[in-house]
Structure formats: C-alpha cells, structure tokens
Amino acid sequence: MSNYDNQNIFAKILRGDIPCEKIYEDEYVLSFKDVNPQAPSHILIIPKGAYTDINDFIENASNEEIIGFNKAIPAVAHQLGISETSGGKGYRLISNAGSEAHQTVAHFHIHLLAGRNLGPMLVSIK
Numbered sequence: 001m002s003n004y005d006n007q008n009i010f011a012k013i014l015r016g017d018i019p020c021e022k023i024y025e026d027e028y029v030l031s032f033k034d035v036n037p038q039a040p041s042h043i044l045i046i047p048k049g050a051y052t053d054i055n056d057f058i059e060n061a062s063n064e065e066i067i068g069f070n071k072a073i074p075a076v077a078h079q080l081g082i083s084e085t086s087g088g089k090g091y092r093l094i095s096n097a098g099s100e101a102h103q104t105v106a107h108f109h110i111h112l113l114a115g116r117n118l119g120p121m122l123v124s125i126k
Helices: 009-015 052-060 063-079
Strands: 022-025 029-033 041-047 093-094 109-112
Touching: 009 029, 009 041, 022 063, 029 063, 041 063, 052 063, 063 109
Parallel strands: none
Antiparallel strands: 022 029, 029 041, 041 109, 093 109
C-alpha cells in the first residue's frame, strides 16, 4: 500500500477521529455524505482498507474486499432510492486517481452523485 498517509481525512473518519453522516457500512466499506456536495445526492464510498487510489486497491486488496466494495455501490444507490431499480432516475460514479485527475484525498474513494440531470461527462475539447 504505497505512500498511504494514515493521517488523511478518510483514515481519520474510519478511525472515528472525525464524524461523518453515515449512509451505509459493512465489513468492507463506509459510505457517507460529502461535506461539499456537488449534487442533491453526493455520497462518498470508501474501502475500509488503506488504499491510495483505484490502482492500489485493485493491485493490493483481497478479492473479498474488491467484491464487497463493488457490491456496496448499488446497495447504497438502492438504499437512497436513486437507482432506476429503486424508483430513481440514475446516478454517476466518479473516482479520481492522481494529480492531473485532481485527486485531493489519497484514499481510494468513489463519488456517487444523483438527484438532478448531471449533463455530459466532460466538455469536449477542440
């Protein structure tokens, strides 16, 4: 788990040093409301293991952690009623990896956004 800083904000939330507004938790995952929401529903989903980004997670997490993390995503969306199967209109997942992607916390996490039309993924460059 290269370059993992156990003083990052998500590590502190996992330890209980910093409170969060918890949405879902199991043995592999913690999800909670983002403190700076970019959509009506903006939830962070983080693994409980110490992984810096998606690359570190896939290379070093156990199969159980990877499966558990991925199964938690639709569970959170269903719990919030934002998945199409639970009566919502869908959601977007975003995960940044590295400085050019503007990853600001070096703990692997996914942003789940919903609650309005989110528009196109990126504005095309010409």
